[in-house]
Amino acid sequence: MIQFKEVLITPQMAENYLSAHTKNRRLRTPVVLRYAEEMKAKRWKRNTGETIKIDKSGYVIDGQHRLNAVIMSKTPTYFHVSTGHDEDVFKYLDTGLTRNATDAFRIEGIPHENLIPSIIGVYDLLKTGKRGNVFGKKHKSTSAVLLKQYYENPEFWQTAAKFADKGYRNFGRVLNPSFIGGFWAVFHEIDEDKAIDFIQQLTTGYNIQNRTINSLRNRLIQDKISIKKMALKHKMALVIKTWNFYNTGKEVNNVAFYESRGEKFPKIYGLYIF
Secondary structure, three states, X not given: OOEEEEEEEOHHHHHHXXXXXXXXXXXXXXXXXXXXXXXXXXXXXXXXXXXXXXXXXXXXXXXXXXXXXXXXXXXXXXXXXEEEEOHHHHHHOOOOOOOOHHHHHHHOOOOOOOOHHHHHHHXXXXXXXXXXXXXOHHHOOOHHHHHHHHHHOHHHHHHHHHHXXXXXXXXXXXXXXXXXXXXXXXXXXXXXXXXXXXXXXXXXXXXXXXXXXXXHHHHHHHHHHOOOOOOHHHHHHHHHHHHHHHHHOOOOOOOOOOHXXXXXXXXXXXXXXX
């Protein structure tokens, strides 16, 4: 049962709380400094509705930045403390400093925690057919949803991350690794061998068997060194169109997407868009 109480937390008490603090996101020093300044200046708001959360094992699962600020500021500060939380509640927290997916994956001890959430995000975007800003809040899944999706097939997503990182380095960091991994994951569902072959041709430039891939490589390399960058939506469309040419055995000398002329965003050949 979760219990609440208001506590005047002293620096020594904050240290005691944090001594059992073994699992949480990386500490952000600028945030601690800002909080500490507010506390020293007596501007810290006492009743914000946010609590210091302690799980059933006695670990701090939300509030490390506030507690560190108490220590830094040497200022006893009132907080509402809630105890008795389930150990996995951190997955669902979205209070104070936003806990992003990378934090959640890191706490779980998942390798490639910086890359896999964004790979899954690109994959989901392509599978659902949404064409908005890939990294915009509108289309972001929660950490809990991303973790659930990861644990449904962890080996697959780890392979995607390794493949994406290798492709990113092979391509001289021209194409974002989350794009490489996300597209590979979707293409893999259509044809595993073709997915690997397509991404390898695109990222390495070796043994290119479809000149459309070479056209896309040149466009992406040119975009990398250009001052005016290609829109993400446009870049995604070019990758999809190139895959479609490759997958159907067709070729063009110059791959292009003419959205300004009314061309619709392409569908991925071989994938059922739902």
